[in-house]
Amino acid sequence: MSCRTSGCYPAPMSTLIPQRAVSADPARALVVDLQSALDLESLWTACLKLIASKLPHRSCSLMFNIVNYEPANARHHVVLPRTPDYLPATSLTVSGPFLARHPQIKLYTYTQILSEDPDARRRALDQDPDPDWNEFVHLAFWHDAHPEAVLSIRPLESQVSVEERDFLEQLHPMIEAALRRLRAMEGERIRRSSYEHFLRQVPLTVMFVNAAGDSMFANGEAEKQCGRWNRGLRMATGPDSHYHLPAAVGALFEGALGESAADGLVGEAASVRLAHPVLEGLSVKIDRNWQSTGLGLSPSYVVTFIDEPAGSDDAREPSQSALLLLQQLTPSERRVAQLVAKGLRNEEIAEHLVRSRRTVEFQLNAIYRKLKIRSRTELVRALS
Numbered sequence: 466m467s468c469r470t471s472g473c474y475p476a477p478m479s480t481l482i483p484q485r486a487v488s489a490d491p492a493r494a495l496v497v498d499l500q501s502a503l504d505l506e507s508l509w510t511a512c513l514k515l516i517a518s519k520l521p522h523r524s525c526s527l528m529f530n531i532v533n534y535e536p537a538n539a540r541h542h543v544v545l546p547r548t549p550d551y552l553p554a555t556s557l558t559v560s561g562p563f564l565a566r567h568p569q570i571k572l573y574t575y576t577q578i579l580s581e582d583p584d585a586r587r588r589a590l591d592q593d594p595d596p597d598w599n600e601f602v603h604l605a606f607w608h609d610a611h612p613e614a615v616l617s618i619r620p621l622e623s624q625v626s627v628e629e630r631d632f633l634e635q636l637h638p639m640i641e642a643a644l645r646r647l648r649a650m651e652g653e654r655i656r657r658s659s660y661e662h663f664l665r666q667v668p669l670t671v672m673f674v675n676a677a678g679d680s681m682f683a684n685g686e687a688e689k690q691c692g693r694w695n696r697g698l699r700m701a702t703g704p705d706s707h708y709h710l711p712a713a714v715g716a717l718f719e720g721a722l723g724e725s726a727a728d729g730l731v732g733e734a735a736s737v738r739l740a741h742p743v744l745e746g747l748s749v750k751i752d753r754n755w756q757s758t759g760l761g762l763s764p765s766y767v768v769t770f771i772d773e774p775a776g777s778d779d780a781r782e783p784s785q786s787a788l789l790l791l792q793q794l795t796p797s798e799r800r801v802a803q804l805v806a807k808g809l810r811n812e813e814i815a816e817h818l819v820r821s822r823r824t825v826e827f828q829l830n831a832i833y834r835k836l837k838i839r840s841r842t843e844l845v846r847a848l849s
Contacts, residue, residue: 466790485691492518499639503650508643509540512616517626519632521621523598529614534561536615544644547597558617559589560603567609571637574625575601599623602630603638604648606644614644622821667797681765686796690770697744739773746773772800773807787848793835801828806848807839 495515502508509527516525524543528536539555557564563578563585564570580583589596600624604616620629664671665684672683672691683691713839741747752767787806791799804814811829829841838844 496639502643505540505647506648512640512650513542515636516618520618520625520629523594523621524553525613525619526555526617528557528617529556531557532610533613540681543625543699545597553617553619554592556592557612558592560615561586564605564612570609572630572633573603573605575599576624576683578627600625602633604633604640606637606641608648616640666792668788668794668796670772672768672770674766675763686799687768690772693743693744694747694749694770697741697747747771748773784849785797790836790847794832798828798832798835801825802832802844802848803830806845811836 495511495518498511499508499515502511512527513525516522523545524541526539526541528539530537534557536555536557541552543551543553559575560578563573566581567573574768575585575589598619600623601617601619601689603618606614618633625633639664657843661682664713666680667684668686670686670690672687673681675681680691719795736750736752738748738750741749748771750769750771751787751808752769753764754767791802794802800818801814804817811822811825814820815825818825833839833842836844838846838847
C-alpha cells in the first residue's frame with residue numbers, strides 16, 4: 466500500500482454511527498479525528514481512515530485549487546497500485562463538463578456521467594488507455610458557484626452499494642464544514658501574516674502580550690529590549706523560552722492601573738508608562754485592551770519599549786513624519802538616528818549602544834544616503 470500527499474471536516478456522528486453502537490464502534494474515534502483536524506494534512510488522514518473503514522476502494526484522491534474545472538493540487542492514496550509508482554491523474558477532464566451542467570451537485574458517479582455524456586468514455590481513455598476501474602464516485606464541494614474541491618473514490622466493486630452511497634451522503638456535510646473552517650483559518654493566517662510583516666517594518670519596539678504575560682507577537686527590536694529588560698533584573702531567559710512581559714512590569718502595571726482607577730483609566734482601554742527599576746533610560750508604555758472572547762472578557766496588552774539615553778528628558782514618541790523616515794532604515798540605523806536626534810555625540814552613541822565609534826560613523830553615513838540629507842543638523846530637523 467502506498468500513500469501520497471496534499472485535506473477535510475464535521476456533521477452529526479449519529480448519522481455515520483448507529484446510536485446503539487456509538488460507545489463501541491471504532492468509527493467514533495475516526496469521526497472525532499475528522500471533526501478536530503486543524504490543517505489539510507490531518508484532515509486528509511482522518512478522512513482516509515474513515516472512508517477505509519466503510520468503503521473498500523482501489524484509490525482515493527482529494528483534488529483542490531480548482532480553476533476552470535481543473536485542479537492544481539491533489540492528495541492521492543493508492544491501495545491497489547498497478548505499478549509501484551502508480552498515481553491517479555490529478556484531473557477533472559472526465560467530469561468537468563458534467564460539473565458545469567450541474568452546479569452545486571454534491572455526489573455523482575461515472576455511470577451518471579456516461580448516461581448523459583457518452584463522450585466521457587473517450588475522454589477517460591485518452592487520459593488512461595488501460596484503466597483498472599470501470600466506476601468512480603465523486604463528492605463535490607462548492608464555494609459560491611465554483612467547485613472548490615472534489616473527493617474521488619474508485620471502489621473495488623463495479624457499483625457503489627446503497628449503504629456505501631448513504632455513507633458518502635452523510636460524510637459530505639462533514640467534509641464541507643471542514644473546508645469552510647480551513648478557508649476561514651487560512652484567511653486569518655493571511656491577515657495575521659500581513660499584520661506581522663507590516664509591524665516588523667515599523668520603527669517601534671512593539672510586542673503584543675496575552676493575559677498570562679506570554680508574547681503573541683514581537684518584532685526584532687522588541688525581542689532585544691525585552692531580553693535586555695529581563696537581563697537587567699537578572700532573570701534568566703533560555704534560548705528556547707518565549708519572550709514574556711517582564712514580571713515586574715506586569716505587577717506594576719496592575720498596581721498603577723489600580724491607583725489610576727479614580728481617573729477613569731480602567732475600562733475598555735487603559736495605558737501606563739513604567740521605568741525599569743535598574744536600567745536608567747529604559748521604560749515601557751503598556752496599553753491594555755479588553756477583548757470579548759464570546760464567553761467573557763480577556764485583557765491583552767500592547768507593550769512599547771522606550772530606550773532613552775541617560776540624562777535625556779525628552780520622552781516624546783516619534784512624530785508620524787519621523788516614523789515614515791525611520792521606516793527606511795534598518796533597526797540598527799534607527800537607533801543611531803534616534804540618538805542623534807536626541808543630541809548625543811558619536812562617542813556617546815557608541816558607548817550607549819556598545820559599538821565602536823567607527824561603526825556609528827559608518828551607519829550615520831548610510832543614514833544620510835538613505836534619507837537624502839547631508840548633515841547631522843538636517844537629520845535632527847527631519848526627526849523632530
